[in-house]
Amino acid sequence: MGGNPTHAVLFDVDGTLVDSTYLHTLAWWLSFRQAGHTVPMARLHRSIGMGGDKLVAHAFGREVDQEEEQGLKDAHDAIFSTCWPHLVRFEGARELLARCHAAGAAVVLASSAKEAELDVLRKALDADAWITAATSSSDAAESKPAPDIVEAALEAAGVDAAHALFVGDAVWDVQACGRLSMPVVGVRSGGTSAAELRDAGAVETYAHVADLLHQLDGSALGNLLDEVRSAAASGSPQERTTG
Numbered sequence: 556m557g558g559n560p561t562h563a564v565l566f567d568v569d570g571t572l573v574d575s576t577y578l579h580t581l582a583w584w585l586s587f588r589q590a591g592h593t594v595p596m597a598r599l600h601r602s603i604g605m606g607g608d609k610l611v612a613h614a615f616g617r618e619v620d621q622e623e624e625q626g627l628k629d630a631h632d633a634i635f636s637t638c639w640p641h642l643v644r645f646e647g648a649r650e651l652l653a654r655c656h657a658a659g660a661a662v663v664l665a666s667s668a669k670e671a672e673l674d675v676l677r678k679a680l681d682a683d684a685w686i687t688a689a690t691s692s693s694d695a696a697e698s699k700p701a702p703d704i705v706e707a708a709l710e711a712a713g714v715d716a717a718h719a720l721f722v723g724d725a726v727w728d729v730q731a732c733g734r735l736s737m738p739v740v741g742v743r744s745g746g747t748s749a750a751e752l753r754d755a756g757a758v759e760t761y762a763h764v765a766d767l768l769h770q771l772d773g774s775a776l777g778n779l780l781d782e783v784r785s786a787a788a789s790g791s792p793q794e795r796t797t798g
Contacts, residue, residue: 560661560687561786562779563712565705565737567723568666568676570603570745572648572764575676576724577746578638579603579631583610586630590623600746604725606667606698607631632669639672642679645744647765649682654771656685658780659787664689665708665721667698688712700730705737720779722767729755740775742767 570576580600587594594614602610607628611619619627655662662685666673673691677683688711695703709719716735721728724745732739733756741752741760749760758775761767771777 560659560712560714560783561718562659562783563661563663563687563709563714563719564655564776564779565663565665565708565712565719565721566652567604567721567725567728568664568668568673568680570724571645571722571742572652572664573642573644573676573679574744575638575642576600576603576744578641579635582631582635582638583614583627585634586627587614589630590627603745604699604723604727606692606695609698609700632672635672639675642675644680645764647763647768648680649685651764651768651771652680652682652685654768655776655780656687659783660780661687661712661714663687663708663712665704665723666690667692667695667704669693699725699727700734702731702734705731705735709735718782720776722764722776726751726755729757732756738775740767 566572569579580596580603583599584596599614602613605613608624611624611627652662664686666689668676668691670691673689690704690707690711694707697703709716716737719737721732721737721739722742723739724742725747729739729741729752738758741757742763743749743760744763752760767774767776
């Protein structure tokens with residue numbers, strides 16, 4: 556891809572490109588149990604995609620003091636790290652990133668994982684040749700559904716929200732992007748239903764990224780990639796305003 560990108564495709568990673576949502580759910584459940592709390596797994600699963608600070612309060616249904624919150628987050632991180640060797644990408648993940656890159660779009664991993672975990676996720680993806688940039692928890696002051704990580708991803712791409720699209724699996728992804736008026740294509744591979752994703756504002760939903768790849772022509776993502784190719788053919792300059 557030569558020159559500055561005119562458009563960007565932002566990808567959530569956990570539950571979208573890598574099959575990790577239920578491992579996160581189990582890690583959180585075990586961290587709560589270690590602290591003497593029993594929280595239904597269904598409630599925890601519905602919270603995955605939020606930042607750890609918001610997830611803890613959401614799971615308890617109340618505010619939590621900072622020491623207790625940090626203890627639960629540290630326990631989750633330690634437990635989840637034991638799952639790192641078992642993380643696998645979803646079928647079609649690498650190929651979809653490659654298609655977006657080949658079309659000329661900036662491909663950004665809009666992750667809020669810590670740096671060490673992000674490295675493991677990138678190894679599972681094995682797609683660095685097609686990734687323009689990636690964010691981590693250090694790039695956001697506030698976690699989803701706040702839009703901070705999405706704004707950081709746009710800044711990394713050098714593209715504004717009007718020329719970008721997000722692919723994610725959680726309602727928190729959709730809500731974060733909605734604050735920037737950015738369209739979201741939802742995938743159900745993280746366990747969130749099509750109805751929930753659409754109700755949150757997703758423009759389309761697919762079973763998983765392989766399904767999106769197979770139906771790329773005529774999809775919202777396919778249309779954005781057509782715009783990328785058209786912009787390249789016309790030689791139109793990129794508007795460098797970031798959202």
